[in-house]
Amino acid sequence: MGRVLLPFEFYEPESVAEAIDLARRHSAPFIMGGCTLVPSLRRRQRREPCLVSLARIPGLDDFSIHPRTGMRLGAKVVASALLPHIWAGKRFAALHEACEQLYPPHIGNMGSIVGNLCSGVPYFDLPTAAMALDAELHVTGQGGDRVVKLEDFYTAKFQTVLSRGEVVTQVFCPPHKADSGSSFKKIYRSRRTIDDLHKLNAAAMVTLDEDRARIIDARVVLGSWSFRPHRYRAAEAVLVGEAPNFDLFEQAADAVLAELDPVTDLAWVEKTRFAQCRVLLRDTIAQAASRAKSRHDPFEDAAEILEDAS
């Protein structure tokens, strides 16, 4: 546990190709805002003799967000960049909420969204939210480009499918049907064991039919329970085809709980954790459904803004 960082070599490439090359040659990780890397280096949880910075590569801070074309965020886009954006708030609410609730707020000014997703830290919020939005990552490496679904991205605690030298250039969340809504929530708890992640977070996306009477699509994600957020298809199946209502959301939450293993061996801790988890999931789904029902983005509005932008 250090007070300062141990020395490392540092490269500041100015193109993606150069960055990839440097990272491969030195078997070095990339660094963007450093919000994950710097604290872990200081605590000596990680040791890296060399880092390759993405900070000076132009173009990576572009982003575009629109209900019709989806949300595309470059690797350097920081979490707070999303906050003032109207479409982020309305149509990609889960990720917007997760960014808004980043605690402490200063971190949102420093840490990139892509960096958050790439960290593979089990209790981070943005992966949970982004998974509910069906996010995919655009990866560039020496061998060329590939697209990886966030659901397939994590392989183990702190580990992703990326190999050294592969860089995520952007994250993309596809546009969704008009009558859709998403939401994100989290609760802090106190840790009981080393594997207990001290926090629970959940995100959901609900799509209604044209009459807004039945659920036609749903995504239910719970994070912070294991090394990565998971989608719970059994819970989604409970929702699809049904009219949204409170009891249904509770059933969906129960379907998630049925798949969870306890974390500690303290019975009372587990019981309360399950109870809190149930409320969290139920309320998250309920909020997503309510947003789906009350969405307001008539095509005209959207078109107007599209014109303004161009």
Add this chain to the structure above:
Amino acid sequence: MKTVRLSPADTDDLLYVGRDLQKPDVKKKVTGQAVYTEDIDMPGLAEGRLLHCPHPFARVKRIDTSKAEALPGVLAVLTAKDAPEARFSRSTMAEALPSFAFDGERQDQRILTDLCRYRGDCVAAVAAEDIYVAEQALDLIEVEYELLQPVFDPFEAMKPGAVAVHDDVKNNIAFEMDHPFNMGDTGKAFDEADVVVEFSGVNSRQKHLHMETDSAIAHFDETGRLTVISPSQGPHLGKKHLSERVFPDLNDGDIRWISPAIGGGFGARLALGLEPVAVLLARHTGRPIRVTSTREEDFNGYSSRTDQHQTVRLAAKSDGTVIGIEQHIVSDAGAYLSHSATTSLVNMQKSLGLFRCENVYGHVKVVYTNTPVTAGFRGYGNAEGAFVLQQAIDMLAERLGMDPIEIRAKNIRKEGEQSFFIPCKLEHSRLQECIDEGAKAFDWANKFRGWDRQKDEGRFKRGVGMSILNHASGAGGFLLEHSSAIMKVQADGSANLVISPCEMGQGILGALAQVAAELSGVPYDKIRIVTGDTDVTLFDIGSHASRSMFVVGNAVADCARKINAIIRERAVPHFEKRQIKVTPDQLVAKGGEIYPEGQPDKAIPIGEVAHDEIYNFSDAGAQITASGSYLSTSHHPNHQAAFAEVEVDTETGHVSVLRYLAAHDIGRAINPLLVESQMQGAAVQGLGFALKEDFVLDQKTGEVLNDTLLTYLAPTVMDVPELETLMIEDPFEKGPLGAKGVGEAGVVNPAAAVANAIYDAIGVRLHSVPMTPEKVLAMLQSGGAENPAGSSCVSGQRL
């Protein structure tokens, strides 16, 4: 903020006291100019860092420092063999305690050790030219440990055959005693009682969380004299302790201790921190050394509250009169004793001294475990005690169908009555007025809906609760309670006031300057505070026990009155020169001027007199100067009543405090703004203790699971409820201008009042703080049967 004045307003002729003046160091603090230990630079300063044992209980089999020593820039790498054999306690209080409590400060620790009793124990210390080199050197030290079987639970540790944390201590019981002030016959009282209630509870190890982590600079000058610079709450005791116990070859006078600005104390800085190791490194290198620590080291190694497992039993008559009180405490000291025995003793004194009761019995046991060291914390045991006792009192009220206010009013000690806490009479108390005025402002009469009311419908349920306390204004009659001050008047009529208290943020320097200004006649803005250097300041046991305003305040008052008298006496010839014949008694020195009583138009500036006393060739010059002191021989408590309203989310267990009101028996508020600041800060710290701040050890590994400010949930601005503070003013004749203490008290009531409010809302009592959502939910789910983490110290059972 509201002030309720019980005596006729007498503030009209006060110029400074009773006013919201800005404290002298505030400008430094808002411009970033205040200098803390880590901000200091000096020629040749090198940096020190420590290597901590990563295991809860281990013996160093082999330690190899050669690689570290070979690193360029490394000045020294020290291990246990380089450290003095002498044992010491981190608590410096031993030097100020009476003999019966002295055992509670066992000298049991070494600076560097090869038998590590917890994860924070230091096995090596490095000094290097800069911090980067020091940290690389730490990385190069090779240590091989022999792992020993640790024990983390105090009740397990007491069992026969348990692992011994210290070889020389049987069953790990480091300290055990019947409270020295026990009185009456509780056995008889419980036999004669109409009602008996019993309640057990335990508190978590709340961290002090002073924002400035510990650091210390040590430097031997060319004559071999030692200067220590560190954020200490009690440098005079510190240097005595350091010379007496840690470095017996040094004398008290060989040490000069400087306290720069202090980034928060809350009791933690009453103990020695990094000073001994800094001295050791300075001695080995011949260089000034600064040793610093990280937040994680603070969590794993340094102090916190002691977890006190308590059981309280009350015996009462059917009219609510309490006739017997018993309190049993089992405290978990952690690996070394530090303040944990004395905080447990004081817990009893404070909480049991609150009531008029002739049969009192208290018993304390303090146990070693392989967990981090605990220490004194704001309130010194009082908050821990209140959480249990104030719930027990409410249980009694419920059994008898009495209002919580009524039962307390019936039993609190009144002026003139004898106390359990240090055999002495209560000379000044406005506790009843605190209860009455607080209840009125809170609208208790309508908010408290009776014991048998229907609970609220639905998911969210509301309730109210209250709690009362008495706390010290210095521990007169128990600790070495004296202090002294010096004042000298400069040629321009300004003055230097030399005082000892440590400014940790409480604003004491400003308040003392206000007293000095009021009584000396030198204006507030012309008083310069000189402090923070033991070569200059007079002996004083430091800033704690809410003592500075009362004890040092009285010393300052004494000194300032003397200055005032001298000024008036020396002014006489100046009036004679102007053909005004007066005696000193007929003169008034006030606000920078001197004038004959009733004739302010004849005023001359104090500066004129002061100047001529110094620049005086005809008579022998004699600068106006005086010293004053005060010895407090009795205990003068301040009091508080607090009221809380909460809302419990019965689905998640989350408790929101909607409103919190505290009414404080202050005597007189020398500076109401500072008093209110203390009350607010303490209330929020107390609410953190009540609801959030859990210090979680992994039960298998003993690892601190929340060793960052992100995972240890300290209150943020979002947790602050509507806070109201009432100052109940009625000057206490023995206080400086009537003042009593306030600094610690506010932290005591929140957990107790909130616990009682939770009970009112949902009908279950919580046995442990913090009252986290998990615990509340577990209690609700089991209807109160499953009671997480509280244990009875009579039976040792998990409740």
Add this chain to the structure above:
Amino acid sequence: MKMLATFNVNGRDRDTVIAPHMTLADVLRDQLRLTGTKRACTGGNCGACTVLMDGVPVCSCIQLAVNARDRKIETVEGLAKPGGDLSALQEAFARNNAAQCGFCTSGMLMTAEALLRSNPRPTREEVKVAISGNICRCTGYVKIVDAIMEATAAAQEAAE
């Protein structure tokens, strides 16, 4: 791996030698001797080290100094008016006793400064959200929020 670097701090360019593993807080404090910026957790958790980088509050304790070279940095030392008079915000902190031990104060001031620049008329609730990542152990926050409210444009105008 040392390098000569230029930092624009409080409107002035300052040259110093740094290494890539130094954080901005380390460089400001140890190199440039601007010790008003504090380190209390060195983990981005408490806000004591808050400085403004291109006008937005960041935790200088986890910000690598190399990445701050071409940015505009503002610290507590730059808050006072030219000539040394306290800014309205600093005045309000002093008047309300919003600085007790003072260790969180620089970070609080910088966070509040950024808020008031982007939102000169915040509500009490907005102020709380803005400083929700700044931990203060002494004040209980009430006086800090009071002080910031007193320094808002609305309050300034009302006072005039």
